[in-house]
Amino acid sequence: MDKPKTVKVLKFYPEKCDGCLACERACSQIHFKTDEGGEKSAIRILKDGKSYKMHVCDQRGLCLDMCPVGALTRKKNGVVWLDKETCIGCQACVGFCPIGAMKKSDARIEPFKCISCGACVRACPNGALELIEVKIDDIKEVVYHKQGA
Amino acid sequence: MVEGQIPIEEYKTVDTKHKWDLKKLRFAHRILFEYNYKKGELQRGYANRTLYINLTKGEIKEKKVTEDMKKKFTGGRGFGLKLLWDSIKPTTRWDSEENELIITTGPLCGTTQYPGSGKSLCLTVSPSTDIICDSNVGGFFGPYLKFAGFDAIEIQGKAKYDVVIVVDGEKGKITVETAPLEETNSHLLNEQLTHMYASEDTDKSRQKVSVVSAGKGAENSYWGCLNFSFYDIRRKLPRMKQAGRGGLGTVLRDKKIKGIVTKVEKFDGVSNNPADPVTLAKVGTKLHREVRDLDRHQCNMRAVGTVHLVEIMDEYDLLPTENYRFGSFPKASKIYSPEFFKHFTKIIPDGCWHGCTMACSKTVDGFTVMTGPYKGKKVTVDGPEYETVACCSNMSLWDPLWVLEFNFYCDTYGLDTISTGTAIAFYMEMYEYGILNKKRCNGLELCFGNGEAVLEFLHRIARGDNGEFISVAAKGVRRVKDWLIKSKRGAPQLINDCGMESKGLEYSEYVTKESLAMQGGYGLTLKGPQHDEAWLIFMDMVNNAIPTFEDKAEALHYFPMWRTWFGLNGLCKLPWNDIEPADNAETDEPAKVPEHVQNYVEYQNAMTGWNVDKEDLILQSERCYNWQRAMTVWMGRGRRKDDWIPYRSMGPVTEMEYLSREDRYDKQLVEKLGLSKKEVEKMSVEEKMKLLYNYRQDQYQKLADAVYYRRGWTPNGVPTPQKMKKLEMDDPEMLKMLQGKINEDEKAGLNVWGGKYGKGEKPPSIHPKYWEKW
Numbered sequence: 001m002d003k004p005k006t007v008k009v010l011k012f013y014p015e016k017c018d019g020c021l022a023c024e025r026a027c028s029q030i031h032f033k034t035d036e037g038g039e040k041s042a043i044r045i046l047k048d049g050k051s052y053k054m055h056v057c058d059q060r061g062l063c064l065d066m067c068p069v070g071a072l073t074r075k076k077n078g079v080v081w082l083d084k085e086t087c088i089g090c091q092a093c094v095g096f097c098p099i100g101a102m103k104k105s106d107a108r109i110e111p112f113k114c115i116s117c118g119a120c121v122r123a124c125p126n127g128a129l130e131l132i133e134v135k136i137d138d139i140k141e142v143v144y145h146k147q148g149a
Numbered sequence: 150m151v152e153g154q155i156p157i158e159e160y161k162t163v164d165t166k167h168k169w170d171l172k173k174l175r176f177a178h179r180i181l182f183e184y185n186y187k188k189g190e191l192q193r194g195y196a197n198r199t200l201y202i203n204l205t206k207g208e209i210k211e212k213k214v215t216e217d218m219k220k221k222f223t224g225g226r227g228f229g230l231k232l233l234w235d236s237i238k239p240t241t242r243w244d245s246e247e248n249e250l251i252i253t254t255g256p257l258c259g260t261t262q263y264p265g266s267g268k269s270l271c272l273t274v275s276p277s278t279d280i281i282c283d284s285n286v287g288g289f290f291g292p293y294l295k296f297a298g299f300d301a302i303e304i305q306g307k308a309k310y311d312v313v314i315v316v317d318g319e320k321g322k323i324t325v326e327t328a329p330l331e332e333t334n335s336h337l338l339n340e341q342l343t344h345m346y347a348s349e350d351t352d353k354s355r356q357k358v359s360v361v362s363a364g365k366g367a368e369n370s371y372w373g374c375l376n377f378s379f380y381d382i383r384r385k386l387p388r389m390k391q392a393g394r395g396g397l398g399t400v401l402r403d404k405k406i407k408g409i410v411t412k413v414e415k416f417d418g419v420s421n422n423p424a425d426p427v428t429l430a431k432v433g434t435k436l437h438r439e440v441r442d443l444d445r446h447q448c449n450m451r452a453v454g455t456v457h458l459v460e461i462m463d464e465y466d467l468l469p470t471e472n473y474r475f476g477s478f479p480k481a482s483k484i485y486s487p488e489f490f491k492h493f494t495k496i497i498p499d500g501c502w503h504g505c506t507m508a509c510s511k512t513v514d515g516f517t518v519m520t521g522p523y524k525g526k527k528v529t530v531d532g533p534e535y536e537t538v539a540c541c542s543n544m545s546l547w548d549p550l551w552v553l554e555f556n557f558y559c560d561t562y563g564l565d566t567i568s569t570g571t572a573i574a575f576y577m578e579m580y581e582y583g584i585l586n587k588k589r590c591n592g593l594e595l596c597f598g599n600g601e602a603v604l605e606f607l608h609r610i611a612r613g614d615n616g617e618f619i620s621v622a623a624k625g626v627r628r629v630k631d632w633l634i635k636s637k638r639g640a641p642q643l644i645n646d647c648g649m650e651s652k653g654l655e656y657s658e659y660v661t662k663e664s665l666a667m668q669g670g671y672g673l674t675l676k677g678p679q680h681d682e683a684w685l686i687f688m689d690m691v692n693n694a695i696p697t698f699e700d701k702a703e704a705l706h707y708f709p710m711w712r713t714w715f716g717l718n719g720l721c722k723l724p725w726n727d728i729e730p731a732d733n734a735e736t737d738e739p740a741k742v743p744e745h746v747q748n749y750v751e752y753q754n755a756m757t758g759w760n761v762d763k764e765d766l767i768l769q770s771e772r773c774y775n776w777q778r779a780m781t782v783w784m785g786r787g788r789r790k791d792d793w794i795p796y797r798s799m800g801p802v803t804e805m806e807y808l809s810r811e812d813r814y815d816k817q818l819v820e821k822l823g824l825s826k827k828e829v830e831k832m833s834v835e836e837k838m839k840l841l842y843n844y845r846q847d848q849y850q851k852l853a854d855a856v857y858y859r860r861g862w863t864p865n866g867v868p869t870p871q872k873m874k875k876l877e878m879d880d881p882e883m884l885k886m887l888q889g890k891i892n893e894d895e896k897a898g899l900n901v902w903g904g905k906y907g908k909g910e911k912p913p914s915i916h917p918k919y920w921e922k923w
């Protein structure tokens with residue numbers, strides 16, 4: 001199988017964002033079939049002074065090597081994917097994600113994450129979100145394994 | 150292979166591949182008896198029933214777990230003790246018909262969110278000690294047994310032919326079937342049984358099977374361990390963890406069990422049906438983050454596992470070398486953790502149960518076997534762990550490759566590395582003194598450092614060699630001591646002082662000469678000298694945090710109780726204090742790791758829906774701890790004389806040891822025994838050793854006095870009925886038995902304190918029968 005070389009990740013344009021959170025609502029629709037957004041959204045838009053910032057998975061894939069049951073894989077399109085059916089809810093990926101982008105909602109034991117589906121991009125009325133293609137080698141990160149600090 | 154992000158299906162080891170004719174193996178099976186059961190859901194961590202199998206009678210039945218049983222025994226090891234109490238007799242020995250092999254789980258076992266939650270607890274009457282031995286172990290078996298529907302499996306009787314026991318959680322069926330053609334040695338048998346019983350020919354399916362087995366070594370020695378498998382979807386083989394201590398594997402093979410297989414259809418993060426999964430995930434994630442951020446600055450468990458201890462122990466003079474004669478050695482740096490780090494496979498989730506991010510279960514993949522029946526094959530070695538490396542330093546083996554060889558064969562033969570290594574180290578010392586020699590060792594040159602001879606010894610055990618030495622030596626230190634003394638091979642005192650066993654069990658791998666509290670941590674234990682009850686060396690020796698007998702006794706109350714608690718719940722102890730919160734040192738009691746204790750309070754409440762606090766956790770343990778001691782008393786042991794420890798664990802047995810640390814011992818003669826420097830200078834080494842000997846022996850007896858008092862036991866070490874009543878462990882039969890034993894001791898004049906108390910010193914109570922005044 002040819003390994004994917006690129007992956008689409010979200011790019012955020014804070015100057016265009018008005019904090020309406022339509023993206024979060026769209027995302028929670030994907031993951032939990034609800035419009036609640038917030039804790040049930042893989043993308044979070046947070047107030048940053050007068051502006052906004054985005055908090056979402058950047059598909060670096062450090063979590064891939066944390067999963068004991070192989071529920072996390074890189075799909076053909078390069079996206080890091082969590083298979084709910086295989087997941088046993090251990091939260092190792094949640095705990096080890098260096099940017100806290102692997103999300104856990106109280107609604108179920110299995111975590112969830114951004115799959116670069118573009119629902120948020122489509123939902124944004126202001127065009128503040130965009131999916132851009134990046135090389136996996138440029139963003140890839142491997143879980144810490146060295147001896148000593 | 151330092152690469153990372155390798156797709157699981159593409160991951161490869163360079164191990165020798167096996168092709169099994171599984172159809173042929175399976176075709177030779179004959180079902181002896183079977184039992185269908187109704188599958189049910191777990192409730193708040195409990196399956197609420199246990200499984201009983203009698204191999205002699207061909208009987209399988211379910212036993213109900215009552216609320217009273219949960220209250221008194223909590224689960225895990227506690228349940229094991231309760232089941233044994235109902236089934237064995239005080240005269241039961243390891244090979245008795247009614248002896249049982251019990252594997253239990255515990256209410257928190259099988260949780261995936263909190264690291265270290267997959268332990269099984271195994272109990273039996275041990276061949277080494279003739280009393281109940283408990284041993285905890287990782288691997289998937291315990292969680293799967295519970296998810297298949299049982300809090301414990303209890304096996305009584307013996308089969309006539311080699312059998313496998315299959316607990317099929319998918320079909321709701323237990324079968325006992327003959328298994329004549331399978332291999333016996335674990336690294337092969339576990340692979341065969343995993344492939345045979347997996348529902349589909351996929352790694353995911355194989356990951357839902359776990360096997361318990363013991364190899365050929367377990368058949369022919371008292372050191373048999375149980376190998377618990379956990380299938381690794383990356384390496385594509387069943388790895389294994391060992392329930393090492395006390396000869397559980399010997400009992401398994403005596404019952405003619407080749408393997409116990411359990412499998413599940415499906416499980417997820419809430420298969421235990423916890424009362425509060427949200428809290429569980431929060432507490433677990435908090436610990437995952439601590440491991441992520443702090444492990445590399447603390448223990449390096451994720452990189453090298455428990456082997457990080459080797460250099461620390463060497464530095465503090467605690468690494469046993471040449472049968473515990475020394476605590477450090479110039480060559481020791483050859484087996485420090487960086488040497489093993491080079492060999493370990495990296496960037497793989499190495500937990501022995503899902504979700505353990507501490508991941509201390511390291512392996513060396515593609516290791517080329519150097520000797521014996523598998524010479525030239527490339528295999529995965531599970532480990533080494535600290536204890537195994539330290540066994541090798543004890544035998545003066547300083548080559549990592551020999552450590553791996555020893556580790557591999559001990560595992561696959563089903564031999565406990567600790568007992569095997571400690572015993573061989575003793576034989577080597579006896580060899581050095583001429584008490585043993587090549588002829589007396591059936592041709593083995595068992596001198597320190599001879600790796601070939603060590604491995605040849607293991608191969609001969611596995612082959613069932615019936616040479617006089619091999620047969621006695623495979624039964625361990627205590628039998629060899631008796632044999633050497635009986636056949637007048639050497640001075641009895643030297644032999645008794647050097648052989649590192651207590652209660653018949655070989656010591657685990659720490660030098661305790663300079664820590665009185667840790668001598669108690671090994672001697673004043675239930676099953677024998679294993680560090681899983683207490684590890685107090687740093688508190689005592691390095692930090693001097695528990696200077697008085699009372700302080701030490703308090704530590705020898707609290708820590709054994711605390712550590713027992715892990716075994717009642719199906720947990721691993723490591724995530725408690727082998728990772729510590731960043732601000733732990735600033736807390737009131739850093740040795741207890743208060744924040745993590747609180748985690749466990751929240752964890753047990755979140756699982757069971759109870760409302761317990763940290764004192765309740767200790768109470769849960771105290772109930773079971775005292776019950777186990779009471780059962781030991783019932784079996785005719787559990788008295789002061791049984792808590793005897795060899796002098797090698799207390800001080801220098803030989804002149805060589807004294808002289809190697811002369812300044813330290815001379816100083817103690819001045820500071821602790823009140824001699825003047827001039828007096829010490831004038832004395833011969835022999836005289837100084839004698840004084841130190843008497844002093845340290847008396848210190849140990851005084852410690853025992855203080856500990857028995859703190860635990861609410863008689864001065865002869867018997868739990869009092871009054872104490873048992875306080876703990877609500879008021880089984881009338883048990884109370885009557887204890888009172889009877891106390892009366893016997895009274896008649897024999899044994900209810901007296903053991904220390905010699907001089908001016909200004911006091912025993913723990915002026916009333917030796919203090920409990921009668923409660």
